[in-house]
Amino acid sequence: MFDGETDPRVENFTESVSFDHRLSAQDIRGSVAHARMLATSGVLSDNEREQIVTGLKQIGNEIAAGMFVFRTELEDVHMNIEHALIERIGDAGRKLHTGRSRNDQVSTDFRLWIRDNLDQLDKTLLELQRAFVSRTERDQDVTLPGYTHLQRAQPVLANHYWIAYCEKLERDRGRLADCRRRVNQLPLGTAALAGTSIAIDRQLVADELGFEGLVANSLDSSSDRDFAIEFCFVLTLVAEHLSTWAEEWILWSTSEFNFLTLPQAYCTGSSIMPQKINPDVLELIRGKTARVVGNLQSLLVLVKGLPLAYNRDLQEDKERVFDSVDTVEACARLATAVVAGARLNREAIAARLDRGYLDATTLMEYLIGLGVPQRSAHEIIGKLVGIAMKRKLPLSELPLEEFQAAHPALDEKVFSVLGVKQAVQAFVSYGSTAPEQVARQVTRWRERTGLQSADR
DSSP, rough: OOOSOOOOOHHHHHHHHHHHHGGGHHHHHHHHHHHHHHHHSSSSEEEEEEHHOOOOOOOHHHHHOOOOOOOGGGGHHHHHHHHHHHHHHHHHHHHHTTOOOOOHHHHHHHHHHHHHHHHHHHHHHHHHHHHHHHHHTTTTTTTEEEEEEEEEEEEHHEEEEEEHHHHHHHHHHHHHHHHHHHHHHHHHHHHHTTTTSSOHHHHHHHHHHTOOOEOHHHHHHHOOOHHHHHHHHHHHHHHHHHHHHHHHHHHHHHHOOOOOOOGGGOOOOOOSSSOBBOHHHHHHHHHHHHHHHHHHHHHHHHTTOSSSSOGGGGGGHHHOOOOOOOOHHHHHHHHHHHHOOOOOOHHHHTTTTTOOOOOHHHHHHHHHTTOOOOHHHHHHHHHHHHHHHTTTTGGSSSSHHHHHOOOOOOOGGGGGGSSHHHHHHHOOOOSSSSSSHHHHHHHHHHHHTTOOOGGG
Protein backbone atom coordinates (compact mmCIF):
# COMPACT_ATOMS: atom_id res chain seq x y z
CA MET A 1 0.00 0.00 0.00
CA PHE A 2 2.78 2.41 0.93
CA ASP A 3 5.16 3.32 -1.89
CA GLY A 4 8.17 4.23 0.23
CA GLU A 5 10.01 3.69 3.50
CA THR A 6 8.87 5.38 6.68
CA ASP A 7 11.08 8.27 7.73
CA PRO A 8 13.17 7.11 10.73
CA ARG A 9 12.11 10.24 12.58
CA VAL A 10 8.50 9.11 12.30
CA GLU A 11 9.38 5.75 13.82
CA ASN A 12 10.96 7.48 16.80
CA PHE A 13 8.13 9.97 17.05
CA THR A 14 5.32 7.41 16.98
CA GLU A 15 6.78 4.55 18.99
CA SER A 16 5.22 3.82 22.36
CA VAL A 17 7.00 0.65 23.45
CA SER A 18 9.42 2.74 25.51
CA PHE A 19 6.58 3.19 28.00
CA ASP A 20 3.74 0.82 27.08
CA HIS A 21 6.02 -2.17 27.70
CA ARG A 22 4.57 -1.85 31.21
CA LEU A 23 1.43 -3.46 29.79
CA SER A 24 3.29 -6.61 28.71
CA ALA A 25 1.94 -8.90 31.44
CA GLN A 26 -1.60 -7.73 30.77
CA ASP A 27 -1.10 -8.04 27.01
CA ILE A 28 -0.05 -11.66 27.41
CA ARG A 29 -2.95 -12.44 29.75
CA GLY A 30 -5.39 -10.96 27.26
CA SER A 31 -3.82 -12.77 24.32
CA VAL A 32 -3.86 -16.12 26.12
CA ALA A 33 -7.57 -15.70 26.87
CA HIS A 34 -8.20 -14.59 23.27
CA ALA A 35 -6.36 -17.64 21.88
CA ARG A 36 -8.35 -20.02 24.05
CA MET A 37 -11.57 -18.37 22.88
CA LEU A 38 -10.50 -18.65 19.22
CA ALA A 39 -9.93 -22.36 19.71
CA THR A 40 -13.36 -22.79 21.29
CA SER A 41 -14.85 -20.85 18.37
CA GLY A 42 -13.12 -23.11 15.84
CA VAL A 43 -10.70 -20.51 14.50
CA LEU A 44 -7.69 -22.29 16.01
CA SER A 45 -7.00 -25.98 16.40
CA ASP A 46 -6.18 -27.29 19.84
CA ASN A 47 -2.57 -27.71 18.75
CA GLU A 48 -2.36 -24.12 17.52
CA ARG A 49 -3.89 -22.89 20.74
CA GLU A 50 -1.30 -24.75 22.80
CA GLN A 51 1.54 -23.43 20.65
CA ILE A 52 0.29 -19.87 21.12
CA VAL A 53 -0.32 -20.18 24.85
CA THR A 54 3.03 -21.85 25.47
CA GLY A 55 4.84 -19.30 23.32
CA LEU A 56 3.16 -16.34 25.03
CA LYS A 57 3.99 -17.65 28.48
CA GLN A 58 7.63 -18.14 27.50
CA ILE A 59 7.78 -14.57 26.22
CA GLY A 60 6.15 -13.37 29.43
CA ASN A 61 8.76 -15.16 31.52
CA GLU A 62 11.55 -13.61 29.48
CA ILE A 63 10.07 -10.13 29.92
CA ALA A 64 9.71 -10.66 33.66
CA ALA A 65 13.33 -11.80 33.84
CA GLY A 66 14.55 -8.78 31.85
CA MET A 67 15.78 -10.99 29.00
CA PHE A 68 13.37 -9.80 26.29
CA VAL A 69 14.55 -7.06 23.91
CA PHE A 70 11.83 -4.58 22.92
CA ARG A 71 12.36 -3.07 19.49
CA THR A 72 11.23 0.48 18.76
CA GLU A 73 10.79 -0.26 15.05
CA LEU A 74 7.95 -2.61 16.06
CA GLU A 75 6.23 0.42 17.55
CA ASP A 76 4.41 -0.88 20.62
CA VAL A 77 4.22 -3.67 23.18
CA HIS A 78 1.54 -5.53 21.22
CA MET A 79 3.52 -5.79 18.00
CA ASN A 80 6.71 -6.68 19.86
CA ILE A 81 5.06 -9.63 21.57
CA GLU A 82 3.19 -10.76 18.46
CA HIS A 83 6.32 -10.51 16.30
CA ALA A 84 8.31 -12.57 18.82
CA LEU A 85 5.52 -15.16 18.89
CA ILE A 86 5.44 -15.49 15.10
CA GLU A 87 9.23 -15.85 15.00
CA ARG A 88 8.95 -18.78 17.40
CA ILE A 89 5.87 -20.67 16.20
CA GLY A 90 5.21 -19.43 12.66
CA ASP A 91 1.73 -19.39 11.10
CA ALA A 92 -0.10 -20.29 14.31
CA GLY A 93 1.15 -16.98 15.73
CA ARG A 94 -0.17 -15.14 12.67
CA LYS A 95 -3.68 -16.31 13.52
CA LEU A 96 -3.71 -14.81 17.02
CA HIS A 97 -4.89 -11.36 15.93
CA THR A 98 -8.06 -12.77 14.35
CA GLY A 99 -11.20 -11.01 15.55
CA ARG A 100 -9.43 -8.16 17.30
CA SER A 101 -7.60 -4.89 16.59
CA ARG A 102 -4.88 -3.09 18.44
CA ASN A 103 -7.61 -0.60 19.34
CA ASP A 104 -9.58 -3.04 21.49
CA GLN A 105 -6.40 -4.86 22.48
CA VAL A 106 -4.77 -1.81 24.05
CA SER A 107 -8.00 -0.85 25.79
CA THR A 108 -8.19 -4.34 27.27
CA ASP A 109 -4.56 -4.29 28.38
CA PHE A 110 -4.96 -0.82 29.88
CA ARG A 111 -8.10 -1.81 31.77
CA LEU A 112 -6.38 -4.90 33.15
CA TRP A 113 -3.38 -2.80 34.23
CA ILE A 114 -5.57 -0.17 35.87
CA ARG A 115 -7.62 -2.87 37.60
CA ASP A 116 -4.45 -4.44 39.03
CA ASN A 117 -3.25 -1.06 40.27
CA LEU A 118 -6.64 -0.10 41.67
CA ASP A 119 -6.48 -3.22 43.81
CA GLN A 120 -2.92 -2.52 44.90
CA LEU A 121 -3.64 1.10 45.80
CA ASP A 122 -6.66 0.02 47.83
CA LYS A 123 -4.37 -2.21 49.90
CA THR A 124 -1.89 0.63 50.33
CA LEU A 125 -4.59 3.02 51.54
CA LEU A 126 -5.84 0.38 53.97
CA GLU A 127 -2.33 0.20 55.43
CA LEU A 128 -2.32 3.98 55.82
CA GLN A 129 -5.67 3.81 57.60
CA ARG A 130 -4.22 1.17 59.89
CA ALA A 131 -1.29 3.47 60.67
CA PHE A 132 -3.70 6.20 61.79
CA VAL A 133 -5.88 3.77 63.76
CA SER A 134 -2.80 2.25 65.42
CA ARG A 135 -2.03 5.64 66.95
CA THR A 136 -5.34 5.77 68.81
CA GLU A 137 -4.22 3.68 71.75
CA ARG A 138 -1.07 5.65 72.50
CA ASP A 139 -2.66 9.08 71.87
CA GLN A 140 -6.07 8.57 73.45
CA ASP A 141 -5.33 10.98 76.32
CA VAL A 142 -4.10 13.83 74.10
CA THR A 143 -6.22 16.88 73.30
CA LEU A 144 -5.26 19.13 70.39
CA PRO A 145 -6.28 22.63 69.42
CA GLY A 146 -8.54 22.43 66.36
CA TYR A 147 -8.13 25.12 63.74
CA THR A 148 -10.22 26.98 61.21
CA HIS A 149 -8.54 29.61 59.01
CA LEU A 150 -5.35 28.44 60.78
CA GLN A 151 -6.68 30.15 63.94
CA ARG A 152 -7.33 28.20 67.12
CA ALA A 153 -11.00 27.33 67.24
CA GLN A 154 -12.11 24.45 69.49
CA PRO A 155 -10.44 21.55 71.26
CA VAL A 156 -10.46 18.11 69.63
CA LEU A 157 -9.16 14.79 70.82
CA ALA A 158 -6.09 13.51 68.98
CA ASN A 159 -8.00 10.35 68.18
CA HIS A 160 -10.72 12.42 66.57
CA TYR A 161 -8.05 13.85 64.30
CA TRP A 162 -6.64 10.43 63.37
CA ILE A 163 -10.09 9.11 62.54
CA ALA A 164 -10.79 12.15 60.35
CA TYR A 165 -8.09 10.97 57.97
CA CYS A 166 -9.46 7.44 58.04
CA GLU A 167 -12.77 8.85 56.83
CA LYS A 168 -11.09 10.76 53.99
CA LEU A 169 -9.17 7.66 52.93
CA GLU A 170 -12.32 5.57 53.11
CA ARG A 171 -14.00 7.87 50.60
CA ASP A 172 -10.94 7.45 48.40
CA ARG A 173 -11.23 3.69 48.67
CA GLY A 174 -14.93 3.92 47.87
CA ARG A 175 -14.13 5.89 44.73
CA LEU A 176 -11.56 3.26 43.76
CA ALA A 177 -14.24 0.58 44.11
CA ASP A 178 -16.70 2.61 42.03
CA CYS A 179 -14.05 3.23 39.38
CA ARG A 180 -13.19 -0.47 39.31
CA ARG A 181 -16.74 -1.38 38.32
CA ARG A 182 -16.56 0.82 35.25
CA VAL A 183 -13.01 -0.27 34.40
CA ASN A 184 -14.02 -3.92 34.64
CA GLN A 185 -15.87 -4.13 31.31
CA LEU A 186 -14.25 -6.08 28.49
CA PRO A 187 -13.64 -4.25 25.17
CA LEU A 188 -11.76 -7.10 23.48
CA GLY A 189 -13.58 -8.39 20.42
CA THR A 190 -15.08 -5.05 19.44
CA ALA A 191 -12.12 -4.84 17.03
CA ALA A 192 -11.16 -1.58 15.32
CA LEU A 193 -14.49 0.24 15.58
CA ALA A 194 -17.33 -1.84 14.07
CA GLY A 195 -16.89 -5.31 15.55
CA THR A 196 -16.03 -8.44 13.56
CA SER A 197 -17.81 -10.81 11.17
CA ILE A 198 -16.04 -13.77 12.81
CA ALA A 199 -18.16 -15.71 15.28
CA ILE A 200 -16.18 -15.05 18.45
CA ASP A 201 -17.33 -15.47 22.06
CA ARG A 202 -16.50 -12.30 23.95
CA GLN A 203 -18.16 -13.54 27.14
CA LEU A 204 -15.74 -16.45 27.28
CA VAL A 205 -12.82 -14.03 27.30
CA ALA A 206 -14.52 -11.83 29.90
CA ASP A 207 -15.02 -14.81 32.20
CA GLU A 208 -11.41 -15.94 31.92
CA LEU A 209 -10.02 -12.45 32.55
CA GLY A 210 -12.42 -11.68 35.39
CA PHE A 211 -14.33 -8.88 33.70
CA GLU A 212 -17.82 -8.24 35.07
CA GLY A 213 -19.36 -7.43 31.70
CA LEU A 214 -18.82 -6.55 28.05
CA VAL A 215 -18.46 -3.11 26.52
CA ALA A 216 -21.70 -2.96 24.55
CA ASN A 217 -20.88 -0.62 21.67
CA SER A 218 -17.88 -1.10 19.41
CA LEU A 219 -17.61 2.60 18.49
CA ASP A 220 -17.67 3.59 22.14
CA SER A 221 -15.19 0.84 22.98
CA SER A 222 -12.60 2.08 20.52
CA SER A 223 -12.73 5.70 21.65
CA ASP A 224 -13.43 5.41 25.37
CA ARG A 225 -10.86 6.55 27.90
CA ASP A 226 -13.35 7.54 30.59
CA PHE A 227 -12.02 4.75 32.77
CA ALA A 228 -8.47 6.14 32.64
CA ILE A 229 -9.60 9.71 33.33
CA GLU A 230 -11.79 8.59 36.22
CA PHE A 231 -8.90 6.65 37.70
CA CYS A 232 -6.68 9.73 37.43
CA PHE A 233 -9.39 11.78 39.12
CA VAL A 234 -9.51 9.34 42.03
CA LEU A 235 -5.71 9.39 42.23
CA THR A 236 -5.82 13.18 42.27
CA LEU A 237 -8.16 13.25 45.26
CA VAL A 238 -5.93 10.76 47.10
CA ALA A 239 -2.96 13.00 46.37
CA GLU A 240 -4.86 16.07 47.54
CA HIS A 241 -5.70 14.38 50.85
CA LEU A 242 -2.08 13.36 51.32
CA SER A 243 -0.97 16.89 50.49
CA THR A 244 -3.33 18.38 53.09
CA TRP A 245 -2.00 15.99 55.71
CA ALA A 246 1.61 16.72 54.73
CA GLU A 247 1.06 20.47 54.95
CA GLU A 248 -0.39 20.16 58.46
CA TRP A 249 2.45 18.02 59.68
CA ILE A 250 5.05 20.33 58.15
CA LEU A 251 3.51 23.13 60.23
CA TRP A 252 3.17 20.96 63.30
CA SER A 253 6.85 19.99 63.16
CA THR A 254 8.08 23.61 63.16
CA SER A 255 9.50 25.21 66.29
CA GLU A 256 6.58 27.65 66.20
CA PHE A 257 4.01 24.84 66.56
CA ASN A 258 6.18 22.13 68.10
CA PHE A 259 3.28 19.66 68.16
CA LEU A 260 5.11 16.87 66.45
CA THR A 261 8.49 15.21 66.09
CA LEU A 262 8.92 13.52 62.73
CA PRO A 263 10.88 10.26 62.42
CA GLN A 264 14.36 11.28 61.31
CA ALA A 265 14.56 8.40 58.84
CA TYR A 266 12.10 10.39 56.71
CA CYS A 267 13.80 13.76 57.06
CA THR A 268 16.94 15.25 55.54
CA GLY A 269 19.61 17.70 56.61
CA SER A 270 20.90 20.95 55.20
CA SER A 271 24.05 21.32 53.10
CA ILE A 272 25.01 24.44 55.04
CA MET A 273 23.04 24.59 58.33
CA PRO A 274 24.05 21.69 60.59
CA GLN A 275 21.10 22.07 62.97
CA LYS A 276 18.41 21.54 60.36
CA ILE A 277 16.08 18.51 60.24
CA ASN A 278 13.96 19.20 57.19
CA PRO A 279 10.60 17.52 56.42
CA ASP A 280 11.58 16.89 52.81
CA VAL A 281 9.45 13.77 52.40
CA LEU A 282 6.35 15.68 53.46
CA GLU A 283 7.27 18.61 51.25
CA LEU A 284 7.68 16.30 48.26
CA ILE A 285 4.36 14.59 48.95
CA ARG A 286 2.83 18.06 48.87
CA GLY A 287 4.84 19.02 45.78
CA LYS A 288 4.24 15.82 43.81
CA THR A 289 0.51 16.39 44.12
CA ALA A 290 0.97 19.10 41.48
CA ARG A 291 2.08 16.56 38.87
CA VAL A 292 -0.89 14.31 39.66
CA VAL A 293 -3.26 17.25 39.19
CA GLY A 294 -1.43 18.11 35.98
CA ASN A 295 -1.78 14.56 34.65
CA LEU A 296 -5.54 14.70 35.15
CA GLN A 297 -5.73 18.00 33.35
CA SER A 298 -3.64 16.60 30.48
CA LEU A 299 -6.04 13.71 30.01
CA LEU A 300 -9.08 15.97 30.07
CA VAL A 301 -7.55 18.20 27.41
CA LEU A 302 -6.37 15.16 25.41
CA VAL A 303 -9.88 13.85 24.77
CA LYS A 304 -11.82 17.10 24.61
CA GLY A 305 -12.02 17.26 20.80
CA LEU A 306 -11.55 13.71 19.60
CA PRO A 307 -14.09 12.37 17.10
CA LEU A 308 -15.23 8.75 17.17
CA ALA A 309 -13.60 6.29 17.10
CA TYR A 310 -9.90 5.59 17.76
CA ASN A 311 -7.37 8.38 17.21
CA ARG A 312 -3.63 8.18 17.74
CA ASP A 313 -3.86 10.97 20.28
CA LEU A 314 -4.93 8.29 22.75
CA GLN A 315 -1.39 6.94 22.80
CA GLU A 316 -0.63 9.90 25.06
CA ASP A 317 -2.87 8.63 27.86
CA LYS A 318 -0.64 5.95 29.36
CA GLU A 319 2.31 7.96 30.55
CA ARG A 320 0.00 10.28 32.45
CA VAL A 321 -1.73 7.38 34.19
CA PHE A 322 1.52 5.50 34.84
CA ASP A 323 3.06 8.59 36.42
CA SER A 324 0.04 9.30 38.62
CA VAL A 325 -0.08 5.72 39.88
CA ASP A 326 3.65 5.62 40.60
CA THR A 327 3.53 8.98 42.36
CA VAL A 328 0.48 8.34 44.54
CA GLU A 329 1.57 4.83 45.45
CA ALA A 330 5.00 6.07 46.55
CA CYS A 331 3.52 8.98 48.50
CA ALA A 332 0.99 6.77 50.30
CA ARG A 333 3.61 4.21 51.27
CA LEU A 334 5.90 6.86 52.72
CA ALA A 335 2.97 8.55 54.45
CA THR A 336 2.20 5.25 56.21
CA ALA A 337 5.74 5.07 57.56
CA VAL A 338 5.73 8.70 58.70
CA VAL A 339 2.35 8.38 60.44
CA ALA A 340 3.50 5.26 62.26
CA GLY A 341 6.82 6.76 63.37
CA ALA A 342 5.91 10.34 64.35
CA ARG A 343 5.58 11.39 68.00
CA LEU A 344 3.23 13.98 69.45
CA ASN A 345 5.02 16.46 71.72
CA ARG A 346 2.54 16.14 74.56
CA GLU A 347 4.12 18.61 76.96
CA ALA A 348 4.43 21.34 74.35
CA ILE A 349 0.83 20.83 73.25
CA ALA A 350 -0.51 20.82 76.81
CA ALA A 351 1.52 23.89 77.82
CA ARG A 352 -0.24 26.07 75.27
CA LEU A 353 -3.62 24.39 75.11
CA ASP A 354 -5.38 27.17 77.01
CA ARG A 355 -4.38 29.72 74.36
CA GLY A 356 -6.92 30.83 71.80
CA TYR A 357 -10.04 30.54 73.99
CA LEU A 358 -10.93 27.09 72.72
CA ASP A 359 -13.76 26.89 75.26
CA ALA A 360 -15.56 30.04 74.03
CA THR A 361 -17.99 28.18 71.76
CA THR A 362 -18.85 25.71 74.49
CA LEU A 363 -19.54 28.63 76.82
CA MET A 364 -21.81 30.18 74.20
CA GLU A 365 -23.73 26.91 73.84
CA TYR A 366 -24.02 26.70 77.62
CA LEU A 367 -25.68 30.10 77.57
CA ILE A 368 -27.98 28.96 74.75
CA GLY A 369 -28.98 26.08 77.00
CA LEU A 370 -30.11 28.65 79.56
CA GLY A 371 -32.56 30.07 77.02
CA VAL A 372 -30.52 32.85 75.45
CA PRO A 373 -30.86 33.15 71.62
CA GLN A 374 -27.75 32.06 69.72
CA ARG A 375 -26.95 35.46 68.24
CA SER A 376 -27.32 37.14 71.61
CA ALA A 377 -25.21 34.48 73.30
CA HIS A 378 -22.55 34.90 70.60
CA GLU A 379 -22.35 38.63 71.31
CA ILE A 380 -22.22 38.17 75.08
CA ILE A 381 -19.41 35.62 75.01
CA GLY A 382 -17.53 37.70 72.44
CA LYS A 383 -17.45 40.55 74.95
CA LEU A 384 -16.26 38.21 77.69
CA VAL A 385 -13.46 36.96 75.45
CA GLY A 386 -12.49 40.58 74.79
CA ILE A 387 -12.25 41.24 78.53
CA ALA A 388 -10.17 38.08 79.04
CA MET A 389 -7.82 39.02 76.20
CA LYS A 390 -7.21 42.49 77.67
CA ARG A 391 -6.39 40.92 81.03
CA LYS A 392 -4.34 38.14 79.35
CA LEU A 393 -6.36 35.50 81.17
CA PRO A 394 -8.17 32.35 80.06
CA LEU A 395 -11.95 32.49 80.41
CA SER A 396 -11.78 30.06 83.30
CA GLU A 397 -9.80 32.61 85.37
CA LEU A 398 -12.22 35.49 84.97
CA PRO A 399 -13.99 36.27 88.26
CA LEU A 400 -17.63 35.20 88.62
CA GLU A 401 -18.81 38.81 88.72
CA GLU A 402 -17.67 39.33 85.12
CA PHE A 403 -19.88 36.47 83.98
CA GLN A 404 -22.84 37.70 86.00
CA ALA A 405 -22.34 41.21 84.64
CA ALA A 406 -22.42 39.78 81.14
CA HIS A 407 -25.66 37.87 81.83
CA PRO A 408 -27.44 37.21 85.15
CA ALA A 409 -28.07 33.54 84.23
CA LEU A 410 -24.33 32.85 84.44
CA ASP A 411 -23.71 31.67 88.02
CA GLU A 412 -20.93 29.54 89.54
CA LYS A 413 -22.01 26.57 87.44
CA VAL A 414 -20.45 28.29 84.42
CA PHE A 415 -17.03 27.02 85.50
CA SER A 416 -18.14 23.45 84.83
CA VAL A 417 -17.83 24.08 81.06
CA LEU A 418 -14.74 26.27 81.11
CA GLY A 419 -11.29 24.99 80.34
CA VAL A 420 -10.27 22.65 77.54
CA LYS A 421 -10.99 19.39 79.34
CA GLN A 422 -14.45 20.50 80.39
CA ALA A 423 -15.16 21.85 76.92
CA VAL A 424 -14.33 18.50 75.34
CA GLN A 425 -16.55 16.70 77.83
CA ALA A 426 -19.46 18.99 76.95
CA PHE A 427 -19.78 17.74 73.37
CA VAL A 428 -22.63 15.30 72.75
CA SER A 429 -23.55 15.24 69.03
CA TYR A 430 -22.93 12.26 66.77
CA GLY A 431 -19.65 12.60 64.91
CA SER A 432 -18.29 15.14 67.41
CA THR A 433 -15.10 15.03 69.44
CA ALA A 434 -17.03 13.91 72.55
CA PRO A 435 -14.92 11.22 74.27
CA GLU A 436 -17.73 8.65 74.10
CA GLN A 437 -18.34 9.39 70.42
CA VAL A 438 -14.66 9.17 69.58
CA ALA A 439 -14.27 5.92 71.51
CA ARG A 440 -17.11 4.36 69.49
CA GLN A 441 -15.58 5.57 66.23
CA VAL A 442 -12.18 4.19 67.20
CA THR A 443 -13.73 0.81 67.96
CA ARG A 444 -15.54 0.87 64.63
CA TRP A 445 -12.35 1.70 62.75
CA ARG A 446 -10.32 -0.90 64.55
CA GLU A 447 -12.84 -3.46 63.39
CA ARG A 448 -13.01 -2.10 59.84
CA THR A 449 -9.24 -2.13 59.40
CA GLY A 450 -8.78 -5.54 60.99
CA LEU A 451 -6.82 -4.27 63.97
CA GLN A 452 -9.37 -5.16 66.65
CA SER A 453 -8.45 -8.79 67.10
CA ALA A 454 -4.73 -8.17 66.61
CA ASP A 455 -4.48 -5.96 69.72
CA ARG A 456 -6.61 -8.10 72.01
